[in-house]
Amino acid sequence: MTQETQTPQFDLLVIGGGINGVGVARDAAGRGLQVYLCEKDDLAQHTSSASTKLIHGGLRYLELYDFKLVHHALQEREVLLRSAPHIIHPMRFILPHHKALRPKWMIRIGLFLYDHLGGRKLLPSSNGVDLKNHVAGLLLKERYSAGFEYSDCWVHDAKLVVLSAMDAEARGATIRTHTRCISLIRHGKHWCATLKDERDGGTFEVQAKTVVNAAGPWVEKVLSLGINADETHGVRFVKGSHIVVPKLFDHDYAYIFQHTDGRVLFAIPFEHDYTLLGTTDIELDKLPEIVAINQGEVDYICRAVSEYFRKPIDPESVVWSFSGVRPLYDDAASNASKVTRDYNLHLDQRQAPILSIYGGKITTYRKLAEEVLDMLSECMKIEGTAWTSSSHLPGGDIANGNFGLFLSQCSRRYPWLNKKLLLDYAGHYGTCIHQLLDGCASEADLGDHFGGELYEREVRYLITYEYAESAEDILWRRTKQGLRLTAEEVGKLENWINSNSKASG
Template sequence: MTASEPYDLLVIGGGINGTGIARDAAGRGLRVLLCERGDLAEHTSSASTKLIHGGLRYLEHYEFRLVREALAERERLMRLAPHIIWPLRFVLPHDAGLRPAWMLRFGLFLYDHLSRLKALPGSQALRLTCDGLGAPLQPRLTRGFAYSDCWVEDSRLVVLNAVDAAERGAQIRTRTTVESARREAGAWTATLYDAEARRRESVRARIVVNAAGPWVAETLLRTLSVEARPKVRLVKGSHIVVRRLYEGAQAYILQQPDKRIVFAIPYERDFTLIGTTDVVHEGGPGPVAISAEETRYLCGCINRSFVRQVGPDDVVWSFSGLRPLYDDAAENASAVTRDYVLERDLDGPPLLSVFGGKITTYRRLAEHALEKLRPSLPGLQPAWTGTIPLPGGDIGDGDFDAFCRQFAGERPFLPEATVRRLARAYGTRADRLLGDARTVADLGETFDGDLSAREVDYLVGHEWARSPDDILWRRSKLGLRTGREAVARLGRYVADRARSQRP
């Protein structure tokens, strides 16, 4: 591509939708530039409940198309990224006075049958008083059901889409803001500001994709000078993490008197993840944090159902994100559609804006986005992402345990916990990270949580990490195991490595 030749797509936003679109487009031979003003997955895409699921509760709102599409994607993504996506069994206790048992059974019947593929086991009824799955629960919860969905390392899903996009020719620029863009001479001219290099530059693109998440409307108005017609409803979702509440690999989905549901999910071996809330956010987009009221609410949800009680003092970490939902005028925040809306503006060079969506359906959203843009992309190559694994996902027949055993045999100097963590995070690409290392000493300086200098070098050089938070909370969750002194050392090390990456 020459300096004067425009990009085919300028994608604004480095969350799951932006990176998914960039990957799909780059794989179809398009010239793609993605700009993210912070880190990849810095906001909404790393603040999810970490589930690839059909959305059992969406059936109550008759969103059958969304559930069917999400269930199909659940099965597909398990095959494409088995290192960061894996099956998870959920226990749904029947709570007398809330949804009746027949309604739960019927909902699960629909859930089982809306999916055409059957890679996961179907639902079943449980006698919780006779089943070990009921052991953590209060004695009043005697009946329940089990069903299957999947876990996902959400921020790594974003990063791996960006990695694949870059390897297929896309330019991925983090810490780069699209300050303005205007239509002129049949294309978009955009002014970019690179915060690392502290410089501005002008680029041209035939099409702009606005995938700015919570900032989608603000980007339309302030950056692109386009009137924002569809409304965005910002809903804050918060989660808490406590020390492990129970034994076993199962998760729990708990009904609440306000008709919401809250998940309790095994997390990072020694913890339990609890969430989420649904709170209408009245302010503008930006960083958000859990409130004391939300913390009390989530603790109360656990205390209604579990034998072990928790309080705010038990919370070891919390995180919050803003969901940029398409405003369908629903009164209850929990009832606002999680489906996505793609709006195309053809008043000159094309603009496509993404509203809403959920992490499970990001790949289909990307396909639909490019289909919307097909009239402006003559000769667009066919869709391809439904069959090609994400980086590191090519682990043979998808047997993760077998892959771990093979990996451990090839690197016998690594502790078992490290083998499993690296295999989960990087899949087959763990070999690229480790390179010629044959001893622990070969990995260089070590930080808490078995993080090595060699892994940090890989994350800085190949995954755009530029700060301790990028590494400890988005590329991994090692922040749960890292002390202040190690964070300070890591910060100095990352800064040195990041400087060496600058052009």
């Protein structure tokens, strides 16, 4: 890449393309700021695609007296559900009562607070259940005869990041993936950032009045890029891993299981044919080059979940696993499971401002972004006000948020599309399905079939509109078709992407 003759200037440089970074970029662009976001890898490639796929208040945080976090998360649960009803769905959770752990009265109080702390309007309230006569109880061991049922939401986490980036770009932001910030220098009242294109190694510069450091696990590394920033506040690296196994049950309920070590684990319906199990909490001394599950974590998850299910979970049945490092704000908690999942924002206003984000969780990303912009409003003289609480993400403008009705309408509009593919497209793209299928009148119009439910039309759409560049981007972040493609089929997709990128280049 050649050096640009004139350095582009922006109001805001956001470093990091995870959920917090794209949330800030979107909010800022909607307030009229000129925004540039750089991400060294793919969007959501690290922590933001390694969550438990939930938009939730965090029931277990009540036990840690983190009422503020639960309150904000429960409020956001319904805001996000309204904004993206295609990728966020209500889900009912079954909590079996473990007599040796928390007493029933404590769980009832916790669920009462959970029902009322966030001003719940869209989701049904909690209730007790007789597991001996409940479809979700049939798979559990006999000793779990009673339990509770409550509501939270499932989310396609990586897609939430991508849609937020798309909306930011639609509002004028520049989104650059595979672009690493390698130098950050204050020059009076502006920043000069040197960026490196990881594809070809070329470097270039941009200037910005303000920087938001949303680098997640790398937040302190960004602060060490020679900018003479204030002392860092500290990040604790906690690895969380999940496993995916063939479907354990046919009903639509998810489970939350209490474990003897004080943690909770989830068993969640996943991608129609699978069950997602997790997670772990392992504190790391430093950030590893490669984050991956180890056998001890696999055994832990299988053992903990097998305490509840009649049929034990065999570690050999794992078909996929994923791990991520949560960059939690260091609140001096002795146990990794007790470290707050709330965020901390640190603003350094010496000359050109830089705001660094520590911690956070996917459920509160919109609220975090709003708070970031409010903190910057005075020093940046931002005239635009908060707006995202009543907005939709791309594809989320479904009438009354009624996904079932929307699906029926799509079925009538595209009668040639098989039901499985229709559900997949409607659930991934919402109203953008019409853009995806524009000009198609039969499945033959979808082009090459790469395996599973993946066709050329979708691949082209993901590359054109959703920043996908590789087979991994498409198979594991934009979709989960990687669960269904063989190694030979993955190779076919990679060859297609390589040949088409050369042709377009």
